[in-house]
Amino acid sequence: xxxxxxxxxxxxxxxxxxxxxxxxxxxxxxxxxxxxxxxxxxxxxxxxxxxxxxxxxxxxxxxxxxxxxxxxxxxxxxxxxxxxxxxxxxxxxxxxxxxxxxxxxxxxxxxxxxxxxxxxxxxxxxxxxxxxxxxxxxxxxxxxxxxxxxxxxxxxxxxxxxxxxxxxxxxxxxxxxxxxxxxxxxxxxxxxxxxxx
Amino acid sequence: xxxxxxxxxxxxxxxxxxxxxxxxxxxxxxxxxxxxxxxxxxxxxxxxxxxxxxxxxxxxxxxxxxxxxxxxxxxxxxxxxxxxxxxxxxxxxxxxxxxxxxxxxxxxxxxxxxxxxxxxxxxxxxxxxxxxxxxxxxxxxxxxxxxxxxxxxxxxxxxxxxxxxxxxxxxxxxxxxxxxxxxxxxxxxxxxxxxxx
DNA sequence: TTGACGATAATGAACGTTCATTCATTAGTT
DNA sequence: AACTAATGAATGAACGTTCATTATCGTCAA
Numbered sequence: 001x002x003x004x005x006x007x008x009x010x011x012x013x014x015x016x017x018x019x020x021x022x023x024x025x026x027x028x029x030x031x032x033x034x035x036x037x038x039x040x041x042x043x044x045x046x047x048x049x050x051x052x053x054x055x056x057x058x059x060x061x062x063x064x065x066x067x068x069x070x071x072x073x074x075x076x077x078x079x080x081x082x083x084x085x086x087x088x089x090x091x092x093x094x095x096x097x098x099x100x101x102x103x104x105x106x107x108x109x110x111x112x113x114x115x116x117x118x119x120x121x122x123x124x125x126x127x128x129x130x131x132x133x134x135x136x137x138x139x140x141x142x143x144x145x146x147x148x149x150x151x152x153x154x155x156x157x158x159x160x161x162x163x164x165x166x167x168x169x170x171x172x173x174x175x176x177x178x179x180x181x182x183x184x185x186x187x188x189x190x191x192x193x194x195x196x197x
Numbered sequence: 198x199x200x201x202x203x204x205x206x207x208x209x210x211x212x213x214x215x216x217x218x219x220x221x222x223x224x225x226x227x228x229x230x231x232x233x234x235x236x237x238x239x240x241x242x243x244x245x246x247x248x249x250x251x252x253x254x255x256x257x258x259x260x261x262x263x264x265x266x267x268x269x270x271x272x273x274x275x276x277x278x279x280x281x282x283x284x285x286x287x288x289x290x291x292x293x294x295x296x297x298x299x300x301x302x303x304x305x306x307x308x309x310x311x312x313x314x315x316x317x318x319x320x321x322x323x324x325x326x327x328x329x330x331x332x333x334x335x336x337x338x339x340x341x342x343x344x345x346x347x348x349x350x351x352x353x354x355x356x357x358x359x360x361x362x363x364x365x366x367x368x369x370x371x372x373x374x375x376x377x378x379x380x381x382x383x384x385x386x387x388x389x390x391x392x393x394x
Numbered sequence: 395t396t397g398a399c400g401a402t403a404a405t406g407a408a409c410g411t412t413c414a415t416t417c418a419t420t421a422g423t424t
Numbered sequence: 425a426a427c428t429a430a431t432g433a434a435t436g437a438a439c440g441t442t443c444a445t446t447a448t449c450g451t452c453a454a
Contacts (some may be wrong), residue, residue, distance in 0.1 A: 003429095019304040020217050025414055035431045037416075046414065102302045105295070107216040142365060144357040145373050149380070150352045153345040160341040168339055176342050183346070183380040200403095222440055232405045232449075243440065 004042045006032045008056050011049065015102055016095030045081055047108060054103045054110075055117055062121040064089040069124065075137060076181060078128060083154045083177045090158035097159060125151065138184045150180040201239045203229045205253050209244065212299055243307060251300045251307075252314055254293055258269060259318040261286040267320065272334060275325060280351045280374045283305030287355035296357060322348065335381045347377040 010032035014023045025046060029036040065085045073081070090097045103109050103181040119126075129146045132138035138146055157176065161168055206230035211220045220242060226233040240246040262282045270278070286292045300306050315386055316323075326343045330333035335343055354373065 018303070019302070021303075021305070024412080026412090029432095036414085037432065038430055040415070041429070063198040098302070101298070105216065105299045105302055106218075107214070108218070133302060139341050139372065139376075141369050141373065142360070144363065145354055145365065145369065148350040148354040148357070149373065150376060153349070156349045156353070157342055159344070164341075166339060166341065168342065172342065175336065176338065176346065179336075179380050180346060181206065183376050222436075223438090226406095232408065237441070238403070286408055383443085 016098045086154040087158045255358045283351040284355045291359045350377045
């Protein structure tokens, strides 16, 4: 039961461990505990396997990031939840974040309607920022600009922590998260008015 | 003259356009305008070609990021320069940033002394942040934490702009850059002291 | 200026391997 | 017995790499 998922999980592991060149259908079959031909009962070909793996890991990542998400919470609480969930998602499942990065780098995978899938999987995230803009709590910037300063700092920092095996104190993590929250606030004490150089 | 560079440039283009699977030695040779065997006069094998391409693009990226860099400037001016240089580097040469991302995803390439190369190529960047910490201008956080909020916001935002073909107003860009500067200042008006949830 | 010659650079057909994919056959289930 | 699922050897294409051959270059004697 769930042989399709076995294949996807084996593919995820192989990609993370050995990279794109390490993922051959024969090795994948062995890792999944099946014969090579069986893969083709569940996936049209290797390319479709990759596309569906992309959907799979995106959906899983989305689940993790929105863990304990509730629309009833304050915006700051939501931000802290998203930030910490994202940070922990990378550290708790480094292989997943590596694979997402890999698939993101494949031109043939990210064609056409693929980004549409990602957009819907992470729609609440974009909504969260858009709502803050609409309610004039966040700076009136494009959503990606806000995200690059807040949400993405969690992702990037976690990847660095994971890659370089450096440790970060819980208290500092709290401060970074808080700073990434305050920096997008319109009412923060930051002075962003024009000034001469 | 400069056949080695021709090969590296062709490899960079092919990787950006067709991804890892699109880079075969025969296609690469054709793109570089030489015969397949000739590649092996300049590179031991495909893997070494990738490693040396990684060094090449890292060095080029480093040059771009430190364009007009001067130790005599104020810290804020340095930050603005780095931030804008990084932002423009991605937009001016999107294929390079894509290839860097790709090579970053290859387990066999990022082995052993490869990161050491990257570390030295971008040492002034780390120094800049370390200096700010030492002089108590920046928060006393690990350098990657500071970078994730400031320098990396430029990289990430530029990639989003490039990928999704969205446009960002010059003035907003200035504001994001400034915000990413102020958020790492110890003396910013952000309140990062502990508070109850 | 010419031409001959050794040395270096470049070539691309050929090689062995590995790859994704197929399908006749077998195993399992209803 | 009828049907579905799984197998893995077989297949041809594509891959990285090699190397005998050819082209190019620099030098120097005639």
